[in-house]
Amino acid sequence: xxxxxxxxxxxxxxxxxxxxxxxxxxxxxxxxxxxxxxxxxxxxxxxxxxxxxxxxxxxxxxxxxxxxxxxxxxxxxxxxxxxxxxxxxxxxxxxxxxxxxxxxxxxxxxxxxxxxxxxxxxxxxxxxxxxxxxxxxxxxxxxxxxxxxxxxxxxxxxxxxxxxxxxxxxxxxxxxxxxxxxxxxxxxxxxxxxxxxxxxxxxxxxxxxxxxxxxxxxxxxxxxxxxxxxxxxxxxxxxxxxxxxxxxxxxxxxxxxxxxxxxxxxxxxxxxxxxxxxxxxxxxxxxxxxxxxxx
Amino acid sequence: xxxxxxxxxxxxxxxxxxxxxxxxxxxxxxxxxxxxxxxxxxxxxxxxxxxxxxxxxxxxxxxxxxxxxxxxxxxxxxxxxxxxxxxxxxxxxxxxxxxxxxxxxxxxxxxxxxxxxxxxxxxxxxxxxxxxxxxxxxxxxxxxxxxxxxxxxxxxxxxxxxxxxxxxxxxxxxxxxxxxxxxxxxxxxxxxxxxxxxxxxxxxxxxxxxxxxxxxxxxxxxxxxxxxxxxxxxxxxxxxxxxxxxxxxxxxxxxxxxxxxxxxxxxxxxxxxxxxxxxxxxxxxxxxxxxxxxxxxxxxxxxxxxxxxxxxxxxxxxxxxxxxxxxxxxxxxxxxxx
Numbered sequence: 051x052x053x054x055x056x057x058x059x060x061x062x063x064x065x066x067x068x069x070x071x072x073x074x075x076x077x078x079x080x081x082x083x084x085x086x087x088x089x090x091x092x093x094x095x096x097x098x099x100x101x102x103x104x105x106x107x108x109x110x111x112x113x114x115x116x117x118x119x120x121x122x123x124x125x126x127x128x129x130x131x132x133x134x135x136x137x138x139x140x141x142x143x144x145x146x147x148x149x150x151x152x153x154x155x156x157x158x159x160x161x162x163x164x165x166x167x168x169x170x171x172x173x174x175x176x177x178x179x180x181x182x183x184x185x186x187x188x189x190x191x192x193x194x195x196x197x198x199x200x201x202x203x204x205x206x207x208x209x210x211x212x213x214x215x216x217x218x219x220x221x222x223x224x225x226x227x228x229x230x231x232x233x234x235x236x237x238x239x240x241x242x243x244x245x246x247x248x249x250x251x252x253x254x255x256x257x258x259x260x261x262x263x264x265x266x267x268x269x270x271x272x273x274x275x276x277x278x279x280x281x282x283x284x285x286x287x288x289x290x291x292x293x294x295x296x297x298x299x300x301x302x303x304x305x306x307x308x309x310x311x312x313x314x315x316x317x318x319x320x321x322x323x324x325x326x327x328x329x330x331x332x333x334x335x336x337x338x339x340x341x342x343x344x345x
Numbered sequence: 346x347x348x349x350x351x352x353x354x355x356x357x358x359x360x361x362x363x364x365x366x367x368x369x370x371x372x373x374x375x376x377x378x379x380x381x382x383x384x385x386x387x388x389x390x391x392x393x394x395x396x397x398x399x400x401x402x403x404x405x406x407x408x409x410x411x412x413x414x415x416x417x418x419x420x421x422x423x424x425x426x427x428x429x430x431x432x433x434x435x436x437x438x439x440x441x442x443x444x445x446x447x448x449x450x451x452x453x454x455x456x457x458x459x460x461x462x463x464x465x466x467x468x469x470x471x472x473x474x475x476x477x478x479x480x481x482x483x484x485x486x487x488x489x490x491x492x493x494x495x496x497x498x499x500x501x502x503x504x505x506x507x508x509x510x511x512x513x514x515x516x517x518x519x520x521x522x523x524x525x526x527x528x529x530x531x532x533x534x535x536x537x538x539x540x541x542x543x544x545x546x547x548x549x550x551x552x553x554x555x556x557x558x559x560x561x562x563x564x565x566x567x568x569x570x571x572x573x574x575x576x577x578x579x580x581x582x583x584x585x586x587x588x589x590x591x592x593x594x595x596x597x598x599x600x601x602x603x604x605x606x607x608x609x610x611x612x613x614x615x616x617x618x619x620x621x622x623x624x625x626x627x628x629x630x631x632x633x634x635x636x637x638x639x640x641x642x643x644x645x646x647x648x649x650x651x652x653x654x655x656x657x658x659x660x661x662x663x664x665x666x667x668x669x670x671x672x673x674x675x676x677x678x679x680x681x682x683x
Contacts, residue, residue, distance in 0.1 A: 332680070
């Protein structure tokens, strides 16, 4: 029986940025971007589910983000996660990787004991690959990054094949350990239609509180209790639920600051246009010979 | 606040041989150290690696910190990070640079986490400048410049409030410029005390290919992008490269699509190259890609879309279908040079 925590992230779909998304000052209007489940994190969840199916145990998915990040937690439930946690507070906004890993590590301490933490190697909005190792450091546990394959799980150890520069290595770690995975390790399973039906109404505490605010006939505490009974509650940690130093959260806990952003301005060079004809290409080859590149 | 003016470069070694990216970073580190009127130190960790420490003086180091122990032969996260955590915490360098390799990206975040330092990944440029931020003046800050958000913006990151500024940089981004005369060797040995907590992860087996692709050294590179649509079409790029004696490369999109292996990816998250000739086929030219090839002496762009940003940095532009242009190009080359 192994207890796994999977760290997932909702990310802007940076691969599909259109003009509308860029503001006039060159910054990105995040609200205009479609939000998606970071692919490598989905792979991490798949790996955790496979470990559970093979060896038994429990899979808990957690995410830190705005209230709408509960979308990805519902998707975790659709795939097979047993339990989910949304970590969300305005005071966490603007966090860089250091402040993020601080809040995540405190949330994980509160969730309780675990054997594995799984996460994608990196998220596509920053490509930093830092939150995994930074969280492992704060929890004082080993890490195995760039995982390609889980070879063997024993009671107190795991054997993993991981990528290194120019090759691979096989390492064995004692548990607990934090594992980050590469995107091609396994194919994430599709949503189970049965689970979609079962969990499509799963809501976070924040969602429910908002609902209660909008309707004076509803009492948040009562609904939260009902959702919990029906196993539809996305557990929620806000600032007050965790043992946090506010100075280490959000913008104030983030040493890296964005000083300047520039939208990409192209130089526009002295380009020579070559016609895609036999003659044009002959001229090009001549030119490159003159430049001493060919010949 | 008064900070110590030291620039540190973590020297990465594999099988007792230093990684080239570490020497590139020393060269950049030398310039940064001069700009903050400080000293450049190389941090060498391994087993029997004094010769690597010696080498770092040729690339501008003023001093090397050497941690030499049989248990440190291969990079392992726990002992290496514990050593660096302690060194950075007690000696508080102003700047620490790591290669954005698998090792650097595994190690740097742990050290930044422990020492609560700022860390910026995959910088494409590093500069020193006085900065006014939120009404406050900061002198000689490290500007950490990198494309962000799918390459739609270039962000300048600063870490004004903490003692240590950290960054990772990909191989090839900084230029290798050894000193004409090596600096005087000054090695300070740092003792390593083994600890059971360092042994939680063991390496069972390691495999490395020797015939590593050397895109950086290639005078001619032919690179293909997602615009080629199929692996079949990508073969045209290989044919052209083969004909004109170049290396084959690809954009990230081409790698993601499985047209080409990741070790041949050019760009911010791949390799940075400066060949005599770079031919970009079916590559639109996102900033991350351009960051890895824009310093090529001559650039030829082949693309069906006349508006593709790649044309803005190309010296020669050909608008059209690569499946027709490449065979014709090969034909023209053979005709002229045979």
